[in-house]
Structures are given as C-alpha cells and as structure tokens.
Amino acid sequence: MKNALLLFIGALFIASNLNAQTPYANGVYRHEIKSVEFYNTSKQSSFPIIGLNSTDQVVLGFDDLSGSSRTVNYTIEHCDANWNSSRLSPAEYLQSFTEDRIFDYTYSSGTFQKYTHYEIKLPNQNIAPKLPGNYILKVYENNDPTRLLLTRRLYVVNSKVSIAANVLASNNVALRRTNQKVNFTVQYAGLNVQNPNTDLRVMVMQNTRPETGRLNATPTYVRNNQLVYNDVTINDFAGRNEFRHFDIRTLKLNSERVARIYKDTANTVMLLGDPPRDLPNYTLLYDNDGKFFIYNQDGRDSRTDADYAHVYFSLAANRPPDDGTPYIIGQFNDYKIDENSRMEFDSRGRFYTHLLLKQGVYDYQYIWVSNATKKIDDTLLEGNYFETENEYQLLVYYRPPGSRWEELVGYSLLNTAKP
Template sequence: MIKIQLFFILFFIKASTLAQVTYDDRVYLPGIKSVEFYNTSKAQSFPVINLKSSDVLLLAFDDLKGGTRYLNYTIQHCDANWNPSQLSPTEYLQSFTDDRITDYRYSSNTFQKYTHYEVTFPNQSIIPKLSGNYLLKVYIDGDVNKMVLTRRFYVLDSKVSISASVQPSNNNALRQSNQKINFNVNYGGLLVQNPNTDIRALVLQNGRTDKAQMNTQPANIRGSQLIYNDVNTNDFAGGNEFRHFDLRSLKLNSDRVGRIFRDTANTVILLGDPNRNQSAYSFQYDNNGNFYILNQDGQNPKIDADYVHVYFSLAGNKNDNDGAAYIVGKFNNFELNEQSKMQFDSGRARFYTDLYLKQGVYDYEYIWIDKNTKVPDEIAFEGSYYETENDYQILVYFRRPGARYEELVGYTLLNTTKR
C-alpha cells in the first residue's frame, strides 16, 4: 500500500513539473538546439505578422537526440503582459487547435548527428483570427505536458499610426550612455472611450523582453494623438555593439578564431575577449544579438552545418568572489542560467566557458551579476554609449470596453542610426 501511494505521489509531482510552461522564449529539453523563429520576409526578423495577410513565420530547430519524434504544436492567445487571455481556442483560431510537425530531415556528413525540424504558419491547420500576443508551444506525442519549446510572436491588425524618434537622455548624467525613445500614437481610426486606460504601448530594445518598458499612460493627449515623451520613461542604456565570431567555415580561421581542431569532434578556441567598458565608443558592425546558421563548406546549412565546441575567455577585471559572469545572445535567449554561467580561472584571472553551437555567425555579450545586488549588469564588461546602433520595437495594444482580450493595433521598428 505504501509503495502504491509513493508511486502516485511521484507521478503527480512529475506531471505537475512537466506541465509548467513559461510564457516566454524557452527550451525545455537539453537536446533541442539552434532554435530560429522569424518572419520569413527577413532571416531572424522580429516575429510579427499582419492579420489575414500572406505573412508567414518560420520555426526551425535541431534535435541532437536524432531519430524522429512525434511533435505537435499549437498557439495560445495572451494579453500584453503575457498572461493567457480569457478566450477559448475556438475564439482565436480559425481552423484546428493543433497540428503535427511533419517537415524533418536528418543531418548529413556531420560529426554530430541530429534531426532538423521546420514548420511554417499560418497554414491550412493553424490560422489565428484575432490580433494580439501569441505563444507558440511545441510538445511531444500530442501531450502538452511534455513541452519541447515555446516562442512568443505577434499578430498585428494595424489601426493606429506611430511616429518615433531617439534622442539623448534627459538626465545629464546619462546623456552619453542612454537612448531616450519618444513617440506619438494617433488612434483616429479607433473608438476609444478612455485613452488613459484603453491603450498601452510596449517598447523593446532589439526585440528583447528583458529590455522592455510598458507605457500604461501617455504624458499628454492632443485630440486623437497620444504623446509618450515623459522625461523618466523609455530611457534605455544604449549598451555596446555586440561581440561576434564567424564559424561559417572550419577550414580557415576568421578574425575572432584562434585555433580550430578537427578530429573526433569540432573544437574552436576563440581569441580572448577584453573588458570593453571604456570611456569612448568604438564602432563595429553587429547583428543586434542575432545569430545565423551558415556553412560555406556545404550545400545546405540546415542539415550539413556541424556542431562545434566553442571556447570563450574574458579578462573582466573581476573575480568569482564578487559575483558571476554570463555569456548571452539570441542563441540562448539571453538567459542567465547554469548553462550560460562562466567559470573563473584564478591562475589566469579570466572567466571561461565552452558552448556547443552550430556553424554560423553569432553575436554575444557578457553580463555581470554582483553577488550582493543580484542585479544583471550589462555595462560592467561592455560599457554603454549613446552612439550604439540598436533597433527598438514599439507595439500598441487596445482593449475595447468590455472586451476579454487585448488587440495589437500598432507596430513600428525604429533604428537609432536612421533618424
């Protein structure tokens, strides 16, 4: 009897653990790598599509376990804060509630064997019929408790116009380091009863949810125009251009590659990284944190790009007694966890780590977390400068009086170098 009770206790503990879903970009299985999710009009673009249009999103990822899994996917409508909307799937889906991923291929001529999966939607099976925030869920064997990954995306029904600009911070102490975003929203096409409560706007830096500011009220209202220019809001640290490395070829060294070893596995040692928190800005091209799967030595990087053990080292002028260093980028969803945490070599006074990455071009940066404050600090290793090139996404949400969900009625992309 005790054994039976123990079995059911363990079963329910496991089931409740599996059922937990984070409404953010997450990977739940360790063998799932190289997740790409974007509007097919441009590789690695922000995942926003227009409602009832020909826009298509692509999801692609590798399963290092190999073989074939029975994978399903569905989408869930959410509000602007990424809480599930009070809607049933039949209210926001035009067709079926889920579908199976049937497009998969096995790797070819690679040390690391993997299965590459892809799906594009909206398609005949999955069609959203309402605008707003959505969470894409991929799971095993038709069981939503066996989650593989989740990804956020946005469906736009454009009903407002947005004009935006970037300028130095209003705070004199931050004018050389911060970028202040001011914007106006013209809602003339909407029947708005109270613009202070019915409309809110979200500003993202480089599409990052960890660098987002929600505007719940405008600073001023002029007729049907909402003005967001409060001196204390939408003031972002400019950061620095992302560091990068190029693994498109394993036959020759790129500008950041120190050595390449190819025997029973691929290993790359990158040149050491310095602390870039300097007094002056130094320009370099970057991809705003993105990564691109590419292989110059093959024909199809989706299945013939190989995986590589990439070794990083950082002279951060800090040590592990004071805190911890992390390496982040779009490739790991900018997550600060044990996988992105770096080790400290006291003999060399450097932080180091190795990551298992697919061939391509990668942006990355280092984050410091002080052991006392526990606050992520991007500036400690990278610095922050007003001149840094960044993308800002502005999304406008509207909740009609009495409605049970928020519509996404406006979107614009602002680049700091195109003013």
C-alpha cells in the same frame, strides 16, 4: 565557509531565475533541442511579427540532437500585453484546428554531430490565428502539452494606428553620454477608444529583448486623437554597446575572432580571448543587434549540413570570482541567465566556458551578476554609450470595448542609425 555560502546563494539565485521562466516566454526545455530559429520569412532572424489575414508567415526551425525522430506537436495560445494567458477558448482565436503535428523533418547529412532538423511555417491550413495580439507558440511531444520542447513568442498585428517616433539623448544630464530616450506619438483616429488612458498600452523593446522592455500604460498627454509619450522620466534606455561577434560559417579556416579549429571526432573552436570593454569612449563596431544566423559556407543546405562545434570563450573580467560571476548571452540562448550561460574561473585569472553551437554567425555579450547584491549588470563589462546603434520595437495594444482580450493594432521598427 565563506565560499560555500556564496555558492549556496548563487544556486538560490539561479533556481529563482529558472522558476521565473514561464511557458509564456521564449524558452527551450530539453537539453537536446538546439539552434531554435523563429522569424518572419521575409528576412532571416527578423522580428517574428505577421499581419492578420495577410500572406505573411513566420518560420520555426530547430534541431533535435538525440538523432532520432519523435512525434512533435504544436499549438498557439492568445496572450495579453503582459504575456499572461487571455483565457480564451481556442475556438475564439483559432480559425481551424487547435493543434497540429510537425511532419517536416530531415536528418543531418555529412556532419560529426547527428541531428534531426524540424521546421514549420505559420499560419498554415491547420493553425491560423483569428484575432490580432500576442501568441505563444508551444512545441511539445507525443500530443502531451506538459512535455514541452520549446516556446516562442509570436506577434500578430492588425494595423489600425500610426506611430511616429525618434531617439534623443537622455533628458537627465548625468545620463546624456550613455542613454537613449525614445519619444513617440500614436495616432488612433481609426479606433473606438473610450478612455485613451486605459484602453491603449505601448511596449517599447530594445533589440527585441522583453526583459529590458518598457510597457507604457499612461500617455504623457492626449491631443486630437493622438497619444503623446515624451515625459522626461519614461523610455530612457541605456545605450549599452555593440555586441561582440564571431563567425564559424566555415570550419576550414580561421575567421577574424577564431584562434584555432580542431577536428577529430568532433569540432572544437577556440576563440580569441575577450577583454572588458568599459572604456571611456565609444568605438564603432559592426554588429547584428544580438542576432545569430545559421549558415554553412561550404554546404548546400545549412539546415541539415551545417555541423556543430564546441566553442570555447574566455574573458578577462579583471574582477575576482568572489565579487560575482559573468554570463554569456545573446539571442542564440534567449538571453537566459542560467547554468548553461554561467562562466567558470580558472587558475590563469580568466573566466571561461564552452557552448555547443551550430555553424553560423553569432552576436553575444557578457553580463555580470554581483554576489553581494544579486543584481544583473549588462554594462559593467561591456560599456554604455549613447552612440551605440540599436533597434527599438514599438508595439501598440488595444482593448476593444467590452472585450476580454487585447489586440495588437500597431507596430513600428526604429533604428538609431537611420532617420
């Protein structure tokens, strides 16, 4: 009876998490849509931000594993700093058409798993933003916006402020060995700011993860057209740990984290078992801050000749399944906590799962969800250290006097390992 009750409570938790997934967040809404990449064309897997009226572009690429082509449409919608719709007419924020169709698609070649690869670049001659700010890119089929395939968050900046930032140890003595505190100053002399305490807001994200981001609505103090954010209680982030990773750029030989590769009617990759990493001291490991990179080392065009593999993960959490459940997350699954990322407990005392993933390099980590409290803990299994190398994205939002929308007027990328 107890186990049945725990399963019921867990199901309620998952359902509430899924319901919280709105069309204004990164999401994939069909099981056959895989390997969604969305980044600035200057660098693979980079932050999807472009300058307004610049030559910058972002590229969206994804696979449809149904194996056939379909009519795929897309549009973008302007949002505020909280990712709520700005409720503007498309004519107010788009320069040309309100929607377009993706005509660039290619069938896979020489792969066990057949798929169709779709790709677009933005802005283009049909879809281009008129205003700076947050935009949600919606991809759907058959000209029906209710039949969503996926959504991605796009950032369009019109730089009008400068940002100076640094990372220090936490001001809280109890957290100095684990936390990273971000202090920053925004110089806004080029803006018409009537009330600095309400007209400007700053979002700080760690490794492009909105769910752990902090939206700063009020500065610590204002001086000479500068907003200073350095209060001891704000922007204090858990340093966490470096991401785990594995490399399946080739399926012909085992890489560092691969135990075995089986090839029959499909590819199967068995990874080495993962131990918990909540150790007393930090260990330096190279990672990609949660990112993933699609790549086929033995092919010519990874977009269409990289194959898929069933990748098996196992974790020695050293915790009984009655206490909680681990989930596997990373940028590859939008850090989503759902049935697809949930791990099962086996008779050998380990948690396991398998995911269908395209060839490439992947960062990932495990989080723990307690059965008793339903709280999400991303340091219990991974550890938490001030020395961890992290990227921080700082985004400055501004509401012009009398306007009905917020503009993105500043962006800065901060790395804890680089001065």
